[in-house]
Amino acid sequence: MSLPSPVIAAQRAVVIDDSASAVALMLQLLETIEGCQPVGFTDSAQALSWCLNNDLDLLIVDYEMPPPNGLSIIEAFRDDKSKAAIPVVMVTSTEDVDVRYMALQIGATDFLSKPIDHVEFAARMRNLLASYRASKTLAEVSLWLTDEVRKTSMVIRQSPTSVVITDRSGIIEYVNPKFTETTGYRPDEAIGKRPSILESGDASPEMHQELWDTITSGNEWRGTFQNRRKDGTLVWEQALISPIRDSSGAITNFVAITEDITLHREYEARLEWQANYDSLTGLPNRMLVLDRLGQAMALANRNNGQIAVMLVDLDRFKAVNDTMGHDAGDEVLRQVAKRLLIEQRQADTVARVGNDEFVMVLSDASESHSPQAVAARICERLEAPFIIGGDEIFISASIGIAIFPGNGVTAQDLLRSATAAIPSADAEGRGGWRFFTPELDASARRRLAIEANLRHALAQGEFQVYYHPLVDVPSGRILAAEALLRWTSSELGPVMPDHFIPIAEETGLIVSIGAWVIETVCRDMAQWAKQGLPPVRVAINVSSRQLADRALLDVVGNALGAHGVAAGLLELEVTERLLLDQSPHTLTLLGDLKGMGLRFSIDDFGTGYSSMSYLTSFPFDVLKIDRSFISKVTEHSQDKALTQAIIAMAHSLDLEIVAEGVETAEQLAFLRANGCEFAQGYLFTRPIPVDAFAKLLKDGVQYAFAARA
Ligand code: C2E
Ligand code: MG
Ligand code: MG
Numbered sequence: 001m002s003l004p005s006p007v008i009a010a011q012r013a014v015v016i017d018d019s020a021s022a023v024a025l026m027l028q029l030l031e032t033i034e035g036c037q038p039v040g041f042t043d044s045a046q047a048l049s050w051c052l053n054n055d056l057d058l059l060i061v062d063y064e065m066p067p068p069n070g071l072s073i074i075e076a077f078r079d080d081k082s083k084a085a086i087p088v089v090m091v092t093s094t095e096d097v098d099v100r101y102m103a104l105q106i107g108a109t110d111f112l113s114k115p116i117d118h119v120e121f122a123a124r125m126r127n128l129l130a131s132y133r134a135s136k137t138l139a140e141v142s143l144w145l146t147d148e149v150r151k152t153s154m155v156i157r158q159s160p161t162s163v164v165i166t167d168r169s170g171i172i173e174y175v176n177p178k179f180t181e182t183t184g185y186r187p188d189e190a191i192g193k194r195p196s197i198l199e200s201g202d203a204s205p206e207m208h209q210e211l212w213d214t215i216t217s218g219n220e221w222r223g224t225f226q227n228r229r230k231d232g233t234l235v236w237e238q239a240l241i242s243p244i245r246d247s248s249g250a251i252t253n254f255v256a257i258t259e260d261i262t263l264h265r266e267y268e269a270r271l272e273w274q275a276n277y278d279s280l281t282g283l284p285n286r287m288l289v290l291d292r293l294g295q296a297m298a299l300a301n302r303n304n305g306q307i308a309v310m311l312v313d314l315d316r317f318k319a320v321n322d323t324m325g326h327d328a329g330d331e332v333l334r335q336v337a338k339r340l341l342i343e344q345r346q347a348d349t350v351a352r353v354g355n356d357e358f359v360m361v362l363s364d365a366s367e368s369h370s371p372q373a374v375a376a377r378i379c380e381r382l383e384a385p386f387i388i389g390g391d392e393i394f395i396s397a398s399i400g401i402a403i404f405p406g407n408g409v410t411a412q413d414l415l416r417s418a419t420a421a422i423p424s425a426d427a428e429g430r431g432g433w434r435f436f437t438p439e440l441d442a443s444a445r446r447r448l449a450i451e452a453n454l455r456h457a458l459a460q461g462e463f464q465v466y467y468h469p470l471v472d473v474p475s476g477r478i479l480a481a482e483a484l485l486r487w488t489s490s491e492l493g494p495v496m497p498d499h500f501i502p503i504a505e506e507t508g509l510i511v512s513i514g515a516w517v518i519e520t521v522c523r524d525m526a527q528w529a530k531q532g533l534p535p536v537r538v539a540i541n542v543s544s545r546q547l548a549d550r551a552l553l554d555v556v557g558n559a560l561g562a563h564g565v566a567a568g569l570l571e572l573e574v575t576e577r578l579l580l581d582q583s584p585h586t587l588t589l590l591g592d593l594k595g596m597g598l599r600f601s602i603d604d605f606g607t608g609y610s611s612m613s614y615l616t617s618f619p620f621d622v623l624k625i626d627r628s629f630i631s632k633v634t635e636h637s638q639d640k641a642l643t644q645a646i647i648a649m650a651h652s653l654d655l656e657i658v659a660e661g662v663e664t665a666e667q668l669a670f671l672r673a674n675g676c677e678f679a680q681g682y683l684f685t686r687p688i689p690v691d692a693f694a695k696l697l698k699d700g701v702q703y704a705f706a707a708r709a
Contacts, residue, residue: 011057011129015040016047016073017091018065022114026060026091029118033126048073052080058129060112063092063099071103078107085135087128091116162237164256165244170194170212173253182237182260184230195256200234202226215243215254224261236265278352280330281337289351289359293411296347296363297404307404308362308371310433311418312340312378315396317356328388332395339381343374359415365403367506372444373451375399375433398422399433407436450503453489458513463487465520466687467538469696470658470678473671476703478696480537482573482680483521484687485513505543514546515555519562522570524690526563533697539571539601539622544578547586556593567597571622575603579614590618601658606646615653623650627661630681634666647674 013036015026023040030038039056041047044065051059051073059077063070070090077083090103093114100111110128112121156163162179166172175190183190183198190197203225214221220242227235237258244253276288284292293309300307314336321329333356340350340358347363360378365371378397385392400421408414421436435441457463463485470480485501488494504510521538529535546552560567572593578586579602594600601622602615606629615623625646632639650657659671662681671679684703685696 010035010037011133012036012055013038013058013060013125013129014047014051014056015060016042016044016065016070017062018042018044019062022062022091022116025116026121029116029122030125032122033129036125036129044068044073048076051077056086057132058125059086059088060125061088061090063090063094063103071099071106074103074108075106085132085139087132089125089128159257162256162258162260164190164195164258166195166254166256168251168253170254179258182229182235182258183227189230198227198229200226200228202234211241215241216251218243218245218251234262235260236262281334281352283337283358284349284351286351286353286359289349289353289361290411290415292349293361293414296361297411297414299363300404305363306365307414308365308374309402309404309414309418310360310362310371310375310378311353311400311402311415311422312358312360312382313398313400313422314356314358314382315398317395320393320395324388324391324393328391328393331388332386332393335386336382336395340378342381343378345369353415359418370444370447371401371403372433372435372448375401376448379432400436401433402436403440406440447503449492450489450495450500451507453491454487454500454504454507454509457487457489458509458516460490462489463513463516464689465517465524466689467524467693468680468687469684469693470537470539470680471684471703473668473676473679478536478701480539480571480678481693482539482687483517483541485517485541486687501543505545508545510543510545511549511551514542515552518555519559522559522563522565525565525569527690528694528697529564531694531698533694534700535566535569536697537569537571537599539573541573541603544574544586547574547578547589548583550585550589552589553592553596556598557596560596568599571599571601573601573603573624576605576607576614579617587618594619604660606642615650615655620655622658623655624658624660624680625676627681630659630661630667630671631663633670634664640670643670644674647676651675 013030013033015023015030015038017023017026017040020042023042027038027040030036039050041050045068048068059074061070061073068076070092074088074090077086077088084107087109088107089110089112090100090108091112091114092099103111110124112124156176159176159178162182163174163176164172164179165174172190172193172195175185175187179190180186185197207223207225211221211223220240222238222240224236224238227237229235238261239256239258241254241256243251244255246252276285277283278285293307296307299305317329317332320332333352336358337350337352340360343360344350345362345364349359349361349363351359351361353359360374362369362371362374378399382395382397385394387393400418400423402408402414402417402421404414407417417436421434423432423434435444464487466484466486467481468484469478470482471477472479485497486494487497487500501510504513517540521540525536525538542552556570559565560570574590590600599621600618601624602620603624604626605623606626623646625643629639629643629646633643634640647657656678657676658678658680659667659676660680662668662671662679662683664683667681668679668683688696
């Protein structure tokens with residue numbers, strides 16, 4: 001409805017007087033007023049009935065007339081409430097104040113005295129008509145306004161969307177019934193509070209700030225959020241929030257119009273889910289896993305990470321479907337999914353990509369989460385029987401493994417490589433896993449075998465400590481030894497430390513194995529003392545894993561105490577690498593061990609990370625020059641110079657020097673000439689078992705060629 005246009009219709013003025021000449025005069029004067037259409041009557045009774053049945057804008061009535069007289073006419077006219085605002089003028093010659101007073105009481109608007117002043121009459125009547133026209137317009141406009149507001153509020157009340165009106169500061173002033181229906185909050189529970197009573201915690205503080213900034217700066221804000229109903233359930237709402245301004249343009253309120261889009265959202269989510277997930281198992285489907293794989297590859301490219309993609313193909317599944325029916329088959333697939341998920345770490349993805357094909361993506365295929373270990377466990381898990389309707393069903397799996405980077409450039413490539421790697425049914429029977437790259441496959445198998453056997457090696461007594469003499473260069477005598485671990489696996493045969501120590505470190509097995517070495521060495525040393533052999537220092541290698549745990553203090557203390565070994569005879573060898581990522585804890589532990597009286601040597605010096613500053617970061621006693629230098633000192637002048645420099649520097653730092661890996665007399669001569677204290681190497685002997693070493697001590701072996709000038 002639009003605003004009514006100004007009233008420009010003609011105005012009707014009615015004149016009633018029993019004198020025809022008076023009527024004629026007044027009509028003549030009224031006709032001079034623009035837009036005025038005068039009507040005259042001399043018969044007052046006839047005039048009254050006309051007035052009550054017609055529209056008019058001004059009534060001019062004489063007082064003294066045959067009945068009904070002026071007062072009676074005004075009284076009857078005013079009885080009609082719809083005519084209350086129409087101006088009524090009484091024309092009278094009487095000066096009787098009581099008559100005038102009475103006329104005012106019954107509703108006359110004004111008086112005019114007879115005889116009429118022409119100019120005054122015309123002016124007054126014009127004014128009365130004009131002001132009546134204005135008041136009539138105003139009444140119509142206000143009628144229109146109240147009607148509009150009434151309609152508007154009806155619309156708001158019956159709106160199918162929630163409407164909330166807040167004041168400038170965000171305090172709720174009004175909520176409509178739909179709001180109550182959607183949120184469960186009655187008006188009295190919401191009014192006076194903030195809309196934050198609905199917050200679900202889903203939207204970020206930044207989003208709230210952005211919303212508030214937008215509307216307080218006078219703009220509309222549109223968006224969706226998840227709100228919490230009074231009963232705690234969640235509702236998705238789409239909102240339009242806009243400021244309301246007063247006539248001066250200042251913001252007085254905010255109105256939020258929100259629509260419940262929960263069903264819509266759920267529907268969307270269901271569609272999205274159906275496009276990305278397998279409805280039988282609830283796992284991601286091929287499309288989603290390829291997508292995730294692509295993302296993982298991008299991330300691995302940035303972080304130099306490694307990804308493994310495993311294609312798990314069920315063997316004998318078709319037989320289950322054929323013999324036991326599809327329902328049983330479906331149940332097997334659901335249970336397979338559950339078993340696979342046990343192996344899933346946070347960033348990994350398990351997906352179903354074909355009828356009996358699953359994919360597992362290890363997004364961080366590190367040593368601690370190695371694909372071969374995961375694959376081996378999956379094979380084992382899927383070999384356990386599936387119980388379906390009381391029957392035991394046996395299936396097994398064949399797994400192909402592809403590695404990124406290396407086995408493909410795109411996600412599709414990788415999946416193809418993994419599929420191609422699936423062990424064929426006729427080679428070594430069904431089941432098992434295989435890497436796409438043969439070399440990787442071989443080393444992974446070896447690693448896995450070492451790890452598996454290492455786990456029970458200690459309990460099965462498969463370790464031994466060998467001793468490698470440290471020969472005093474000037475005298476040729478054995479004054480010390482390095483303890484070296486030896487492992488003869490019942491299944492794999494002898495395995496060298498370089499192959500199993502790294503695995504023992506990664507798996508943490510080194511902590512218990514290392515403790516066993518310390519205990520064994522102390523027991524051997526006590527034995528030598530008992531046999532009356534001269535005291536020798538023994539150096540034991542310790543890895544960073546051992547030095548991360550303060551339990552090492554007890555291990556060392558207990559071993560020394562139990563066997564009565566002097567702490568000064570025990571030396572711990574740590575590598576440069578350890579110092580590279582030295583933590584404050586490690587340094588404290590080293591300090592505490594040093595405080596017990598133990599000696600420390602820095603092992604493999606010169607193998608890469610050498611820095612003088614490391615040497616001064618901890619009070620070492622011995623520096624061991626790595627074999628890679630010693631083996632070349634007689635051939636390369638560069639290595640000769642380097643070795644000479646290392647010896648000079650170590651001496652200036654008050655460190656004793658051990659040359660590792662001395663294999664020739666020439667090397668030894670060079671070391672002697674340069675003032676190196678100790679030599680260790682195959683030139684004297686290989687590392688030997690405890691009894692053989694005790695015999696050397698007992699015989700008081702002196703290597704003559706060593707002492708020779
Ligand atoms: P390492 O501490 O540098 O030990 C010296 C290695 O050099 C030993 O190898 C030793 O047999 C070898 N070697 C000594 N002289 C010669 C020589 O003249 N020629 C040649 N070719 N080799 C020589 P091994 O016993 O194989 O030990 C390898 C590494 O394994 C050790 O290097 C050490 O880092 C680690 N390791 C050995 N036993 C233990 C242990 O009980 N605990 C820990 N954490 N690590 C150990
Ligand atoms: Mg060593
Ligand atoms: Mg070494």
